[in-house]
Amino acid sequence: MDQYIAFVGNHPVLSILWIVIAAMLVGSWFKSQFSKIRQINPQQLTLLVNRQEGQVIDIRAQKEFSAGHIAGAIHLNAEKAKQGELSSLENFKSKPIILVCNAGITASAVAEKCLKSGFEQVYVLSGGMGTWQGAGLPTSK
Numbered sequence: 001m002d003q004y005i006a007f008v009g010n011h012p013v014l015s016i017l018w019i020v021i022a023a024m025l026v027g028s029w030f031k032s033q034f035s036k037i038r039q040i041n042p043q044q045l046t047l048l049v050n051r052q053e054g055q056v057i058d059i060r061a062q063k064e065f066s067a068g069h070i071a072g073a074i075h076l077n078a079e080k081a082k083q084g085e086l087s088s089l090e091n092f093k094s095k096p097i098i099l100v101c102n103a104g105i106t107a108s109a110v111a112e113k114c115l116k117s118g119f120e121q122v123y124v125l126s127g128g129m130g131t132w133q134g135a136g137l138p139t140s141k
Helices: 002-010 012-034 042-052 062-067 078-082 087-092 105-116 128-134
Strands: 038-040 055-058 096-100 121-125
Touching (some): 002 012, 042 055, 042 121, 055 087, 078 105, 105 121
Parallel strands (some): 038 121, 096 121
């Protein structure tokens, strides 16, 4: 224990940095545990679409969407969605919506906007289209 105290005394900046990193990790874990946004895999996406009439919303660029997307997906401009322009999705407020982007990061930001706009069931495809295609699942053009 004396060694830890000596280390902290000799390296205060490094010690504070470790505490900040630990706090950020714990905070991130808590946020993910209590978030209403659920990360799902391709199999769960398929079940939501087939059993609960879930709607896939693809927020990638139009060019990427046109090159190949999940069958039945609706295209939504990510920038407009981030600004809260979700009027084209009003019919899906009470149904599950699954947001898809390239890697899952942009979709999470849009998912937050959807929750704030009153959508009840918001999901994000973990890993985005990369995960979908990596699983060997089909795309439509």
